[in-house]
Amino acid sequence: MLAIYDDKQHDKRVALDDGCERYTWSELREQVAKSAQGLRNLQTSGTVMIEMTNTAEALIQLMSAFQAGWDVCPFSSKAKHSQVQRLVDTLQPQLMIAIQGNHTIPVYTQAEWRERYNLLKPYVEHQSTSHFIGTTSGTTGFPKILYRTIKSWQASSEALADAYYNEKVQTVIIPGKLEQGHFLMGAIDGLCRGLSVRLLSRYHPQALRQLIEGTQDPLVYIVPTMMQHLAELPTNTSGFWLCGGDHCQTYWQERLKTAAPRMRLWRYYGSMETSFISLARDTDAPDSVGFPMLGVNITLTTEQKISVRSNQLFSGYDSKEQHINQWETSDYGYLSEAGELTVIGRDTNRIQFGALTVQAEVVEAVLQQTENLDEVVVIGQNDAYWGEIVVAYYTGRATKKTLRQLCRHQLKAHERPRLFVHVAELPHTITGKIDRQKMKEEGIHEPSSHC
Incomplete structure (x- = not known):
């Protein structure tokens, strides 16, 4: 079950803050349950497409779909009309919640949907039949549609919980766009594990530093391009960086550590298909991507391609009925005797000179x-x-x-x-x-x- 954290002792603490709206844990659970009831009133199951703005409301809508047992497909505000229409044609959703609508299905704005569900009683049950519908990055062509089960999301959250088991983390800061899997996973994981989630409406290095310095021991999700900006903004705050996305270059790792010596830099390797594969802590080799995360088994093919077996794997492309136990990535790499993984590069990025x-x-x-x-x-x-x-x-x-x-x-x-x-x-x-x-x-x- 992928559900909002529920501990009555913490009900009055801040759960979600996007800079404009703030919810305590009890308020957040109620809003999610009401939105879930709105979906259940339409039908007991279906597919909803949600335009993922960096707002508390967008996360409420997403989590309510999980609770109601609906499949949910977040999409980017920057997606072209043709890209959104392709998703509509493929998924045939029953509902879309977006900034504006000119599609052939019922479309609500965030405000309209909130006005609708706020009149309802909360839906108190939790379904476990939902699928998360995402898309690949599309760097090698048109983005592919892929499906993930709730169980695979739970496995990813458990892997993160295992990684930070002995660390004092109470707040997650999300400076990037929720339309990106790295940041969305961080927000959802925080809400499910009882970590207060702070969103930036848009990424700005100075605003991020101010938020970090006003937060005790935060876990800050970043991507490599942010490292270059943050390395120019020294801070003495303690906490964690969790860097995902493309490989973090050693040079910028060192620059960031110099600028923020009390912030520990952890890096993970993964993809939309695999979720988390490995985690490199600040004590691991800077040019590696670390060791396998909880429940992950890594092997190499005869061609040195990285192959992964875990319970975090996606269900398949264009169909949620598949069952994938092992996934061969497009990346080449090697393993040390101790099991530390280093990624060399992607097969599609090879140049034949x-x-x-x-x-x-x-x-x-x-x-x-x-x-x-x-x-x-x-x-x-x-x-x-x-x-x-x-x-x-x-x-x-x-x-x-x-x-x-x-x-x-x-x-x-x-x-x-x-x-x-x-x-x-x-x-x-x-x-x-x-x-x-x-x-x-x-x-x-x-x-x-x-x-």
């Missing part, structure tokens, strides 16, 4: 050490002579001369980008990752590169 293979993540890790560089993505562009050449697209104020010098000192000759292309911004998928596929399709084609 003549007879030599370049792993894009290796090049990106070097470039990300550069001051004044905001974002960078390395891809292979078609070349008539070499097959593919290494091209680096970047944003920020870093100079091409600086980037070339860094690569000359730290990369092998075939790994060094032949072209550095400065752009105003990089495209992102609806889950916030850099859209490599779009860069390959719309970037420089067939450049002259034989020199």
